[in-house]
Amino acid sequence: MYDYLIKNALIIDGTGAEAYQADVAVSEGKILDICSGESAAARRVFEANGMILAPGFIDLHSHSDLGLILSPFEPNKISQGVTTEVGGNCGFSLFPVTPEGRPAVQQLMRAYGAEMEIPWSDGRGYYAALKQRGFGVNYLPLVGHGLLRLNAMGASAAEVSTTQLKAMENLLTAELEAGAWGFSTGLAYMPGCFAGFEELKALAAVTARYGGVYTSHIRNQGNDLLSSVDEAIALAETTGVSVIISHLKAYGVSNWGKVEAALEKIVAARTKGYKVMADFYPYDSSESTLMYEMPEWAKAGGVEGLIRRLNDQQEREKVRQEIESRGELSWDRVVVSGVKNEAHSGLIGRSITQIAQDAGPDREPFEVVTELLKGEQGGVSTICRLMSEADVDEIAVAGVTALGSDSYALPEGQLFTGHPRNWGAFPHFYDTYVQKKKLLKPEQAVYKMSGMAADFLGLSDRGKIKPGYWADLVLFDPESIAGPASFTAPDTPSTGIDMVMVNGVVQYEHTKLQREPSGEILLKSKES
Numbered sequence: 001m002y003d004y005l006i007k008n009a010l011i012i013d014g015t016g017a018e019a020y021q022a023d024v025a026v027s028e029g030k031i032l033d034i035c036s037g038e039s040a041a042a043r044r045v046f047e048a049n050g051m052i053l054a055p056g057f058i059d060l061h062s063h064s065d066l067g068l069i070l071s072p073f074e075p076n077k078i079s080q081g082v083t084t085e086v087g088g089n090c091g092f093s094l095f096p097v098t099p100e101g102r103p104a105v106q107q108l109m110r111a112y113g114a115e116m117e118i119p120w121s122d123g124r125g126y127y128a129a130l131k132q133r134g135f136g137v138n139y140l141p142l143v144g145h146g147l148l149r150l151n152a153m154g155a156s157a158a159e160v161s162t163t164q165l166k167a168m169e170n171l172l173t174a175e176l177e178a179g180a181w182g183f184s185t186g187l188a189y190m191p192g193c194f195a196g197f198e199e200l201k202a203l204a205a206v207t208a209r210y211g212g213v214y215t216s217h218i219r220n221q222g223n224d225l226l227s228s229v230d231e232a233i234a235l236a237e238t239t240g241v242s243v244i245i246s247h248l249k250a251y252g253v254s255n256w257g258k259v260e261a262a263l264e265k266i267v268a269a270r271t272k273g274y275k276v277m278a279d280f281y282p283y284d285s286s287e288s289t290l291m292y293e294m295p296e297w298a299k300a301g302g303v304e305g306l307i308r309r310l311n312d313q314q315e316r317e318k319v320r321q322e323i324e325s326r327g328e329l330s331w332d333r334v335v336v337s338g339v340k341n342e343a344h345s346g347l348i349g350r351s352i353t354q355i356a357q358d359a360g361p362d363r364e365p366f367e368v369v370t371e372l373l374k375g376e377q378g379g380v381s382t383i384c385r386l387m388s389e390a391d392v393d394e395i396a397v398a399g400v401t402a403l404g405s406d407s408y409a410l411p412e413g414q415l416f417t418g419h420p421r422n423w424g425a426f427p428h429f430y431d432t433y434v435q436k437k438k439l440l441k442p443e444q445a446v447y448k449m450s451g452m453a454a455d456f457l458g459l460s461d462r463g464k465i466k467p468g469y470w471a472d473l474v475l476f477d478p479e480s481i482a483g484p485a486s487f488t489a490p491d492t493p494s495t496g497i498d499m500v501m502v503n504g505v506v507q508y509e510h511t512k513l514q515r516e517p518s519g520e521i522l523l524k525s526k527e528s
């Protein structure tokens with residue numbers, strides 16, 4: 001007898017192949033059989049009635065590393081049909097933390113609004129902490145380059161020394177040995193922005209030896225988008241590492257249209273035999289921080305360094321001139337979405353320009369920016385309406401892109417004022433590109449949410465509906481699937497997701513979360 005039988009489903013198997021009608025049998029966590037007509041009895045039968053059964057969605061770009069500790073069952077993710085997330089992106093993971101690096105790591109966490117003291121020192125310790133609590137969705141770890149650098153040299157903006165680089169390589173090697181799938185950079189963030197090409201190349205070479213992946217929040221997504229894409233591709237070319245360019249976009253009105261050339265560069269690299277792709281989220285606004293918009297040199301020494309410069313009239317003027325001369329930013333398109341200081345909570349939802357106007361006729365947007373950065377110790381989140389819909393469409397339908405929400409596990413029971421992708425990215429993508437714009441076939445959309453990521457990463461037993469694969473499954477209604485979360489109501493749950501199974505455990509059904517510890521930490525085996 002099977003554990004579960006999902007009857008009369010329209011199977012989209014995650015390979016891109018055409019949908020077909022069948023029953024799927026699940027036992028002991030795995031897909032046992034795909035059959036039609038008479039099949040054996042099951043402890044429980046789901047009548048799919050023509051709904052689509054797809055592989056559970058793989059979130060190729062996630063930031064749930066801390067959220068998983070605080071909110072291990074991730075209602076905002078599982079309710080979208082996500083069954084696996086790739087964590088540790090944009091240069092930020094929660095390990096390793098060496099005794100020497102700990103103060104710098106904790107300071108960076110505080111800048112992101114996280115007060116937690118990290119009790120572990122490496123990936124193994126983090127995985128053990130997750131397992132001890134239990135969690136809902138599979139987690140696939142990457143090592144953040146930012147952590148490697150903080151451990152080796154603190155928040156210093158200096159070029160890495162030979163000894164420091166060796167220390168970074170050793171830390172990365174130890175994590176790859178322990179099962180991490182590769183490393184990530186946040187080259188627009190501290191401390192990633194201080195890293196030069198040779199530093200990245202050394203770490204990419206270590207990763208390539210393990211058959212791992214390098215995910216890159218590239219140096220610049222605006223004026224220098226194309227040279228930044230070149231840099232990521234050059235790492236694939238010089239080391240053989242697999243590269244995923246993170247949340248591909250063209251940032252700033254003056255840069256709209258550049259995604260075409262960026263996509264062409266990726267296609268050209270693949271034609272030459274390099275493993276390169278990009279992930280994206282299906283919205284034309286990004287979520288970031290005010291600090292992110294500051295010039296690199298102004299961030300040397302971390303938040304303290306930035307605030308010191310903003311307090312100095314000459315330095316502040318230099319920062320202002322540099323931002324203005326870049327021309328990517330329009331302060332009327334930058335909206336405050338999160339603050340720590342209660343006194344600033346009334347600013348949430350308002351653009352920097354609006355805040356300046358409210359404060360009086362002589363008030364300039366840049367003054368608002370500096371005062372907010374100082375008053376919040378750097379920790380101001382923003383929503384930036386700086387992408388074009390046409391660019392997002394082009395990226396969404398490209399053959400070299402897969403979905404990554406760029407979101408995190410949200411703490412339950414708390415007011416949430418951030419980006420709608422946190423609750424809606426996957427259903428919103430399907431609804432927008434299959435149902436509304438009709439730019440993708442259901443099979444193509446599902447491939448971009450499952451099999452494509454699995455193939456690229458080398459996940460050989462997930463991301464597809466095949467006998468012997470783990471039973472990570474999502475059953476959804478193609479008519480009603482949608483992600484109604486919006487910038488004004490970002491915590492609106494998705495619709496149309498009927499049932500989600502993780503490792504053969506029914507974790508989410510008819511909007512109800514089971515809170516079973518069904519998630520696994522997916523470690524990379526050294527042979528693959």
Ligand SMILES: [Zn+2]
Nearest residue numbers: 090217246247
């Ligand atoms: Zn990023």
